[in-house]
Amino acid sequence: MxxxxxxxxxxxxxxxxxxxxxxxxxxxxxxxxxxxxxxxxxxxxxxxxxxxxxxxxxxxxxxxxxxxxxxxxxxxxxxVARGGALSPLQQALHEEHGLQCGFCTPGLVMTMEAWLKDNPDPDETAIRAALSGHLCRCTGYQSIVAAVKRAARIARERA
Amino acid sequence: MSGFSSIGKRLLRFEDRRFLTGQGAYLDDIVAPRCLHAHFLRSPHAHARIRAIDAREAAWLPGVRGVYRGADLAAMAKPLRMAPPIEGLKPTEIAPLPVDKVRFQGDPVAVILADDRYIAEDAAELIAVDYEPLPAVTSFAEALSPSAPKVDETLDDNLVAHQSFATPGCARVFAEARRIVTRRFVQNRVTHAPIETRGCLAIWDEGRQHLTFHVGNQAPHPYRTQLAARLGLSESQVTVIAPDIGGAFGQKIALYREELACAALARATRRPVRWREDRMENLAAASHAREDACVTRAAIDAQGRILALDVAIEEDFGAYCFFPGNYLARVVALMTPGPYRIRDYAYDVRVALTNKCGAGPMRAPMSMTSWIMEGTLDAIAAELDADPADIRRLNMIEARELPYVTVTDQRLEDITPRETLEGALAHLDYAAARARQRADRARGILRGLGICVVVESTTYGSAFYKSAGIPGSGHETAVVKVEPSGAVNAAVGLMASGQGYETALAQAVAEGLGVDPATVRLQIGNTDVAPYGMGSRGARGATAGGGVLYLASQALGEKIRTIAARELGLNDIGELRLAAGRIERRLAGAWEATRLSLTDVARIAYLDPLRLPPGLEPGLEVHKAYEPPAMTFSNATHVCEVVVDARSGRIAIERYIVAEDCGTPLNPMLVEGQQIGAVAMGLSGCLSEHVVYDRDGQNLSTTFADYHLATAVEIPHIEIVPMHTPNRSTPAGVKGMSEGGVMGAIGALANAVDDALRPLGIRAEALPLTPIALRRLIRTATRRSAP
The missing domain is CATH 3.10.20.30 (Beta-grasp domain)
Incomplete structure (x- = not known):
């Protein structure tokens, strides 16, 4: 071709x-x-x-x-990790054990980095809805939800 | 659990950073120069003879380097003979690629090698295969009908395994029983669906006559044994390297035909060959699991005591046996009695071949076990109008009865089923939940509570394999080294696919040795580096892998202390310890630093061996093997509260609780991650996943738009109640876990939905419990009760 x-x-x-x-x-x-x-x-x-x-x-x-x-x-x-420093979301995923095999992680980080900019103070239902476009076979999503919450909190505190 | 300094700590994972930043190295990220891409042409028919394959046009396409059929591969590799000497199991054989017949839709019939994957797929469309379609067998019942076409023509019929058992008194108890409760359970065919599909990269070194085979495999050493044998190579001519694995769940254990073909063709073409499976292939042709149906019959007394239990299991194993046909269902039968006092027991396990993708172990291969036992207990409760929790209490073994040898000779020891049952019910506030249910039922709301007690077989010892009549060994091996600089390298024959071994197993080494876990580097997944081990299967990682690393590290620690004692002029190494990499000495009951560090000892051991105590070998390296007990068990109780919407059939999971005892957790954060992940997999399989074949054997669920994995919206918040107690006969008291969550979730959710539907007089006995399935059930009930 x-x-x-x-x-x-x-x-x-x-x-x-x-x-x-x-x-x-x-x-x-x-x-x-x-x-x-x-x-x-x-x-x-x-x-x-x-x-x-x-x-x-x-x-x-x-x-x-x-x-x-x-x-x-x-x-x-x-x-995403500028100058080698993890973003608040990456750091929160690390601290909340929001990844296991890590294969789905990059994609959902990209989605949620953008989503958190528009949704700085989301509740759990909204986070779960936003995450529903990503399949994770390892974590059961709970720790990812916790990480998104934590990342939002950190970003708000920094703002 | 007390007294540990590294084990039991909630350490964040050492492996996270590379995954979070996109630096993980998965199979398809490995680059090889001059690499050819393999693509497999697959059968569109469920069952057909291959009359001819015309690949001339495909071979002329620019960029195509070869097209190979089953007959070509047969000259390059040996078939897989599955013939362990097991009573009731028929021997089978699988050719490298099918030669004259395809047995399921998706069966590979030819492989194309091309300069890239796009060209290889173009070429596939140019291959003309002349098929003679045959009638397909697409259910267990069809498979056993006398007129059924034979899936495997070398067998007398499609019944590939049949095993049964009965205690001498069982038939009489049933004959004399005043009440017999019967229940049926139908489990859906599902598939592992790791987000990273299968794949491989084969590199043949013609000069050294050596194959380096990259594949995301859970058990690299047994894999190497098989790969070498099937290629006619020695095990020293093959190196298997497992890179980061994007999920496996049991799908990445077997040596698949696609992988064998790539290895054989790399050798034949003297060029690297890679294969990346696409999602459609993964869903249609990798491996499926769990298509079982079971009928239980319980003979009970007036109070609900089980006097005898009879279990009949039928399993649809698909077209090929990459594992022995009895591998899964037989163990379900052995484990079903669980923590209940059942003295008379019978089982009958039949496994049939059909024209579907072959089945294999999937996270919780014995997933049905807890559901069938706990569902039976619920049926007994319903029959007697008794409380399901009380029926469990009545039949469950008590702590004082341990160790308890079950009717199938499983020795239950150091388990706490009664404690977790009460723990989970208390956490829910069971009485309040039942009150909610009564109030809602009065208003026509379908609220249900499901309880599922799980006794999870975690670490399978060699003795279990032997007695259960399935092939395998349960031992594990490790090498722990302190290098001359004091750096710690630890190797074990497991392979990770998300479990966090680089952290949790480093904690086991750190504990045994007395160093900071962050200084321990785990070496896994390379058969030239790690010692021969049995790999990651079941829930053996922590007990077998963590156990042997802990023991090896302790032995190495003793050598280090022996050297240090001589340096310090001491006779008793009991007065010395290694802590955070420093040698400490006990003086008047308190630990004090000495002048020696681990690095000092390492330098002596490697570079100044004349200073070593007499009889001690230079170097700091221990090789150890560990054989775990015949079986170790974790246990848990899952409780689930649901509301079923009668109009839509949708299930809302309002509470989900797991009270679990899985022994000493190496890292409680990772344990919780495994528990929640396992529950999610169980719920997903129960709620929405379903591999659907039509009557002609066409797979209708070969995209993620058709095969529904639960998302963050469907999976509820899961509450974990840790109730760990150590196992007294394993290193560090570890029990292992990670599959029980699947078992408990299936049982708890199915029982909860069943409980919710009880007022309608219907039973949820077939999974998955999709809104469509539930709506259909509810509609029949409503129609039946209509005037």
Whole structure:
């Protein structure tokens, strides 16, 4: 299949690539950009493991072709811990034991980082609804819910 | 639990940081140069003869490097012969890839190697397979009908395993019983669904004649044994490396055909070969579990005492035996009596092959055990109009009866079922909950309470395997080393897939040795580095793995103290200890620092061996094996309170409580994480998961939009009540856990829904309890009662 040029702007870095138009953004991020924190769990848009931010909004990287991303800013899990310091949400997930195998973690971190900006003081029902777009097979979600609550509290205290 | 300095601490996980920042290294993150991508063409039929495969067009596609059929693979690898010498089990054999017949929809028929996965999938569409469809067997009942087509044509019929047992007096007790309570339980076919699918990367070194095989596997050493044997290689020609695993739950134990094919083809093509399974393949063709039906009959006296119990289990095992057919259902039968006084008992376990994906162990392989026992107790209570808690109290063994040997020869010791039962009921305020239920019933609200007492078989010792007639060994091995710098490396034959071993097992080492857990590096998942162990299965990690690491570390600690004693001119090492990496000496009852650190001792042991006490070998390294008791048990009581919406069939779980005794927790935070995760998996399987096949054997649940894993909205808040007591016969008193939560959740939820539906005169006996299923049940009841 014919390749087309596309420049991906990922985590503030520019990647000039030549890709088949059918190449999924998830595959391009993992294989061409080396960002293997983008996890592929279903390639169907259901599990949420591949979630990245596109212009600040969460999106499934497995449901987008990489060539559609010209001119958009993409952020992956690799960009979240700034200067090596965990974000309040990452730190809270650590402290609440909000991850086990870690495979679903990057995707849900991306969704909830964006969601917490719009929902600085969420209750448990709202957190559970927001998390429902992510499948976790290990934790039973309870510790993730606790971590989101804790992260929101920390962010509010810092604000 | 007192007296430990590292074990029992709520340490945050050492492994978290890499996972939180996207730096975990899972299978598909490993890069190999010149790698070929494998894709498997799969059968669209449930049962069909393969007449011919024409791959010419596919082979011409640019980027395709080869297409291989079953006949090609048969020349490169040996079949899997499953023939343990077990009475009632028929031997079976699985070819590397099917040659002349496919047995389920999703069975692989050819493998394409190409420069990338996209091209490999393009090529699959160009392969023409000439199939002759055969009638498919899609249920247990069909499988055993005399006219059923044979799933495995080398067998006389589809009944692959049949085992039964009865105490001598059992039939007479039933014959003379005044009351017999019968109940039926139907468990749904489910699948593990780890969020990371299967996959592998095979790298053949032609010069060294060596295979390096990367695969996310729970038991790397037994896997290596099998992989080497099936490729005709020696075990020193194969290194299995398990990277970070994105969930396994029992699905990543067997050597699958896809993995074997990649290994064989890497060797044949002399190029690295990788495979990444997609979700549809994972749901359709990896491994399924739990499709069992069971009928229990309990002979009871007027008060509800069980005089005899009879259990008949039927299991639909699917098309292939990657595990012996009796591996799961037989153990359900052995464990069903649980903590109850049952002296007369009979079981009959039949396992049939069908044209569906093969079954295997899934987190709580004996998941049905607690539900069938506890559901039977509820049926007895309903029959006598008695309180379900009282019926349990009446039949349950008391602390003073321990150790108690069950009717199937299981020795129950150091368990606390009565304590957790009362603990869970008190935490709920059982009387208040029953009062809520009475009030709601008067208003037509379907409120139910479910109790499920769980006795979880955690660590399977070799003696259990032998006596249960299933193949396996229960021992585990470890190597603990203090390196010349004082760094601690500890290796064990387990492999983690989310349990937090790098933290919890480091705590076991730190405890045995007397160092800070943060200084212990755990080496797992590489068969060249870790000693040969039996891997992570069941709930053996803490007892077998933690146990052997603790023992090895203690032995190494003794050597360190022996060297230190000589340095300090002391005769008695009992007056010395290692704490946080320093040698301390007891003086007048108090511990005081000496001039020596662990690093000083390590330097002597490695670099100045002439200073060692006579007879002591240089170096600081201990290799140890540990054989656990025949079986260790954890126990718990789950209590669940639900309200069923009669109009929608939706279940609202209002309370969910687990009172659990799982011995000494290595790390209580991780234990709680496992408990809650297991409950969630049990609830999810009960509420919404269902692998559905139609009558032709077409799998209708091959995406996550059709196979419903519960989300954060469906899973309730789970309240854990820790009631741990140590096991006196294991290192550090560990019992193990992580599967009982699944067992308890199935029983507690199903019993609660059953209790809620009681006023309607209906029974929830088949899982999953989806709104559709419940609504259908409720509609029949309402129709029946309508004038």
């Amino acid at each position: 014919k390749r087309v040029p596309v420049t991906l702007d990922v985590n503030g870095e520019s990647h000039a690539l030549s890709l088949e138009p059918r190449r999924l953004l998830s595959d391009a991020l993992r294989e061409e950009c080396g960002l293997t924190g983008v996890h592929v769990g279903c390639e169907n848009g259901v599990c949420g493991a591949c979630t990245v931010l596109i212009d600040g909004a969460p999106a499934r990287a497995c449901l987008i072709f990489a060539v559609q991303m010209q001119g958009h800013a993409i952020a992956t899990i690799e960009s």
